[in-house]
Amino acid sequence: MTHSNQSSNRQVRPQQLKVGIRWDFQNVYLSEEQARLLLAFAITKGSLISTRVYYNSLFETQASAKEKLQRIGFKCEDVTCSLKNSADNQLKSDLIDDVYNNHSPEIVILVSGDGDFANLVKFLQEKGIYVIIFAQRGNVKQRLKELADEFHFVDELPQFVNNKTQPQTTYIEFQINYNEAIEYLIESIKTSLSQGKPTVFGYIDKLMRQRCHRYQGFSSISMSDGKKFKNFSQFIDAAISDAKVKKQGQELFLIELDKLAA
Structure with a gap:
């Protein structure tokens, strides 16, 4: 009842x-x-x-x-x-x-x-x-x-x-495009830095999942050519290649923050 x-x-x-x-x-x-x-x-x-x-x-x-x-x-x-x-x-x-x-x-x-x-x-x-x-x-x-x-x-x-x-x-379609994923990546790195937490892959991936229910890991990112990322590292490599973020050791940082500090 x-x-x-x-x-x-x-x-x-x-x-x-x-x-x-x-x-x-x-x-x-x-x-x-x-x-x-x-x-x-x-x-x-x-x-x-x-x-x-x-x-x-x-x-x-x-x-x-x-x-x-x-x-x-x-x-x-x-x-x-x-x-x-x-x-x-x-x-x-x-x-x-x-x-x-x-x-x-x-x-x-x-x-x-x-x-x-x-x-x-x-x-x-x-x-x-x-x-x-x-x-x-x-x-x-x-x-x-x-x-x-x-x-x-x-x-x-x-x-x-x-x-x-x-x-x-x-049915709920769990897909986001590459540009959306980049936005959530940048937002998650900013959040991690504000929390004083290490911006390692695992934690950034967790924050991205929290901020976007359609993001269910690297496999849910849709690229313009229809291909999929093989792993989260490949997605990060693409973001680095596009000058969106940079990597130091196992941590991620924002290029735009470096520009502001310069």
């Missing part, structure tokens, strides 16, 4: 809000059709900026779902750790980091019935974030259900999506 927390004072205006999905795959299994419906539901709430599903490839049943989920638009975060709640903890950590770095969506759709997320939900709500929870029947903690601004069971997904919506309309 659908539940809406009437005590919430937050007013949701879908056309103005950014939406993000955070899915605990180990706690809630969705078929490909249900996953598509989840995407379609999220789109009805606003502008979908992120779609992360947390899984553990050490478990065969979870690893086998990765390719299908990526194909329809999910970013799969593989947490290969045998410790209990490792994927849950990574989900919490990433979302809290997004909040403190001002990259959090205004609506978070949390797919889990795990009571361990109760404190996270309260934290998000204290930051003014509207939390929608989807869980499976018989596998949800009452406290989590009561805390949600909206609560739904996953088998209710079809009723939220217009019958005319076809699966292909929920």
Whole structure:
């Protein structure tokens, strides 16, 4: 049964809000059709900026779902750790980091019935974030259900999506062109420098992913000739060749900053 927390004072205006999905795959299994419906539901709430599903490839049943989920638009975060709640903890950590770095969506759709997320939900709500929870029947903690601004069971997904919506309309194209990628590269280097963090490849790539949900790594960059970069280093080499950035050791720097300092 659908539940809406009437005590919430937050007013949701879908056309103005950014939406993000955070899915605990180990706690809630969705078929490909249900996953598509989840995407379609999220789109009805606003502008979908992120779609992360947390899984553990050490478990065969979870690893086998990765390719299908990526194909329809999910970013799969593989947490290969045998410790209990490792994927849950990574989900919490990433979302809290997004909040403190001002990259959090205004609506978070949390797919889990795990009571361990109760404190996270309260934290998000204290930051003014509207939390929608989807869980499976018989596998949800009452406290989590009561805390949600909206609560739904996953088998209710079809009723939220217009019958005319076809699966292909929920597909999200994760591609950006080379010039866009350069803009996000420069912005990420500036951010890293302002944070006092090393501008190494891995951290810059992470910041680029946070700033653009369509950027899913070097393979999502589309060049004008249709070719793809083989790795992130090749993309950086192209940026260096175009005099957009320079490299010193393993760190990246902006040429324009050097010009200002001269």
